[in-house]
Amino acid sequence: MTEVINLRNDLRAIERTVASLVERGRAVGFDDNLLRLNLRVGLTEALANAMLYGNNRDPRKRVRVEAEFDPQRIMIRVTDEGRGFDPEQVDDPTKPSNLHKIGGRGIFLIRKLMDRVEFNDRGNSILMILDSRSGGVRERAGGM
Amino acid sequence: MPGRGEMSFDVKKQGDVTVVDVEGQLIVGNRQELKQKVLEELEGGARKFLIDFSSTGYIDSSGLGVLVSLSKKIREQGGELRLANLNEDLRTLFELTKLDTLFHIAGSRDEALTSF
Numbered sequence: 001m002t003e004v005i006n007l008r009n010d011l012r013a014i015e016r017t018v019a020s021l022v023e024r025g026r027a028v029g030f031d032d033n034l035l036r037l038n039l040r041v042g043l044t045e046a047l048a049n050a051m052l053y054g055n056n057r058d059p060r061k062r063v064r065v066e067a068e069f070d071p072q073r074i075m076i077r078v079t080d081e082g083r084g085f086d087p088e089q090v091d092d093p094t095k096p097s098n099l100h101k102i103g104g105r106g107i108f109l110i111r112k113l114m115d116r117v118e119f120n121d122r123g124n125s126i127l128m129i130l131d132s133r134s135g136g137v138r139e140r141a142g143g144m
Numbered sequence: 145m146p147g148r149g150e151m152s153f154d155v156k157k158q159g160d161v162t163v164v165d166v167e168g169q170l171i172v173g174n175r176q177e178l179k180q181k182v183l184e185e186l187e188g189g190a191r192k193f194l195i196d197f198s199s200t201g202y203i204d205s206s207g208l209g210v211l212v213s214l215s216k217k218i219r220e221q222g223g224e225l226r227l228a229n230l231n232e233d234l235r236t237l238f239e240l241t242k243l244d245t246l247f248h249i250a251g252s253r254d255e256a257l258t259s260f
Contacts (some may be wrong), residue, residue, distance in 0.1 A: 102212055103209050105241050
């Protein structure tokens with residue numbers, strides 16, 4: 001069953017939304033370490049990006065969150081009302097020339113912490129999948 | 145301890161080091177408060193800073209960005225910044241983003257204080 005949440009474009013909504021979905025994950029018995037770090041970080045970054053950049057901080061716009069939970073897999077889609085962007089244009093923040101930059105780490109973290117990340121063609125919707133069978137964050141990151 | 149989503153910080157001097165204890169979460173909604181406070185101290189002449197994260201549950205990418213910005217501004221003024229007491233999750237975020245190569249991260253407050 002897909003849970004749907006329609007959020008006002010308000011950064012203050014992020015924390016309680018993330019907390020609520022983390023609790024949903026706990027309720028179905030999903031791995032707590034992955035909930036605490038991977039889901040929390042990935043979802044927080046996706047929501048912040050949607051509100052700040054996708055919806056351009058416009059308080060009239062909304063962000064749609066669709067989530068499905070089972071004990072092995074969590075799927076979350078975050079959609080904003082913006083024009084979209086090209087995720088391939090986002091530079092690698094770990095390049096030495098980018099390390100001192102203040103921004104540009106959100107999508108990178110989502111990609112590192114989620115097992116599958118897909119954008120729609122328009123670029124205003126991100127699908128994130130977390131699989132408890134894929135191991136912890138260090139395995140996902142290819143070892144560190 | 146601040147409630148969910150809230151952040152508070154406590155600033156005190158230990159010798160010539162300005163120690164900032166961050167409680168709660170350093171995230172997109174509150175990161176500017178920390179930045180403003182540290183910059184005020186910098187403008188007041190402080191040059192050695194230690195940010196202690198022992199009571200910090202979570203930092204998002206904008207929180208990381210504020211730390212990068214502060215590091216740069218402190219360095220421009222001839223100062224130094226240390227971070228201390230990152231929990232395992234926070235350490236993972238710094239390692240993933242390679243920001244552990246940018247900051248001086250200490251395992252404890254004492255280790256940070258003696259490293260200046």
